[in-house]
Amino acid sequence: MRASLIAVLLSALAIPASASQADLCQQTYGQRACSATSLAPLRAEMAHKFAAVMALGNRTATWQARHDAVLRDIRAALDYDGKPMDDVALEQTFRDAIDAYDKALAQAQGVRTMIKTPSARSQTCMAKWLDRGCGVTASGVLWRKDGQPVHWQMMDGASGDDGIGAGIVLWAESGHGxxxxxxxxxxxxxxxxxxxxxxGMIWVPGRTMGTGNGNADLLFKWDAASKSWQDIELESWRDALPAKLPTGFGIWKGVDYDFEGMAATSKLWRDKDPNCCPSGGDALLEFSIAGRRLVLNAARFDIVDKWARPATGS
Structure with a gap:
């Protein structure tokens, strides 16, 4: 197990094992984070916790993308205004990532990863994270094109960390019931x-808590080489979004995916819009899948003409 965790970690960092320790640190975390000796314990803890999350085998493409995003933030060491982070903010970036990995590990401890197939249809929650009033809201079976079943269970309740929430677990039949x-x-x-x-992909529509109404969708694709379902990462495509939208327009909330057509729709917000009230028309986003990530190919707009024209006055 220890050897497998090290292999996962080195692969995730994408840095040759022969690189010097100083070079490895610089390439992974950047000069600022590596020059602060006080951050050394946090660097080690974050790497260890991330390796443990990857070793769970749950949605590894998604967790890899999230980890890569954290590392980019740490290397840049800039705040939301584009100014250099102070030491407290840089340390908090590490701690936030560690907290996210700790939560993922805690959630996994209560998931029934191997079940007797009738259990997926029972009224007992097959995960323990929603430990305050967990109830099964729905369960069922999907059928792969070759006739192999996929079992699933949805639940809701509350947890001590998140409050009110929901969960879903999916299982592929492995034989002998x-x-x-x-x-x-x-x-x-x-x-x-x-x-x-x-x-032939498994799509689970979902939404997060809050006014942002963010996406919690899951997407899995069958991989014939490994004979397993693998998650498709649905978050990093947003990095390409600003370059495909008109200047002064944005998508501030979750989108409405349609994975039958590999597309999504959303309202557009102008820079001066309140959060409640987008005035920039509608956007149609077109996607493809590259490897294990969703890629934004194009964005098409239906923008009100008066906002599309350059402003000529106050």
Whole structure:
């Protein structure tokens, strides 16, 4: 197990094992984070916790993308205004990532990763994270094109860390009346029942808590080489979004995916819009899948003409 964790970590860092310790640190965390000796324990803890999360095998493409985003923030060491982070803010960036990994590890401890197939249809929650009034809201079976079943269970309740929330676990039948977990999530406050797309992907629509109404969708694709379901990461495509939108327009909340058509729709916000009231028209986003991530190919707009024209006055 120890050797496998080290292998996962080195692969995640994408740095040759032969690199010097100083070079490895610089390439991974940047000069600022490596020059602060007080951050050395946090660097080690974050690397260890991330390796442990990856070793769970749950939604590894998603966790890899989240980790990569954290490392980019640490290397840049800039705050939201583009100014250099102070030592407290840089340290907090490490701690926030560690907290996220700790939560993922805690959630995994209560997930039934191997079950007897009838258990997926029971009224007993097959995960313990929502330990305050957990109830099964729905369960069922999806069928792969070759006839192999995928079992799923949705639940809601509350946890000590998150308050009110929801969860979902999916299992692929492994023979002899047993099933092995494909993946799980407690990111959302609401999920819709999973569906099998015409392309044979498993799509779970979901939303997060808060006014941002963010996405908690899950997408899994069958990988013939490994004979397993693998998650498709649905978050990093937003990095490409600003370059594809008109200047002064943005998408501030979750989008409405349609993975049957590999697209999504959203309202557009102008820079001066209040959060409640987008005035920039509608956007149609077009996607493809590259490896294990969703890629934004194009964004098409239906913008009100008076806002699309350059301003000529006050």
């Amino acid at each position: 047993t099933a092995k977990a494909i993946g799980w999530s407690f990111d959302g406050v609401v999920y819709e029942p999973p569906r099998m797309t015409q392309d």
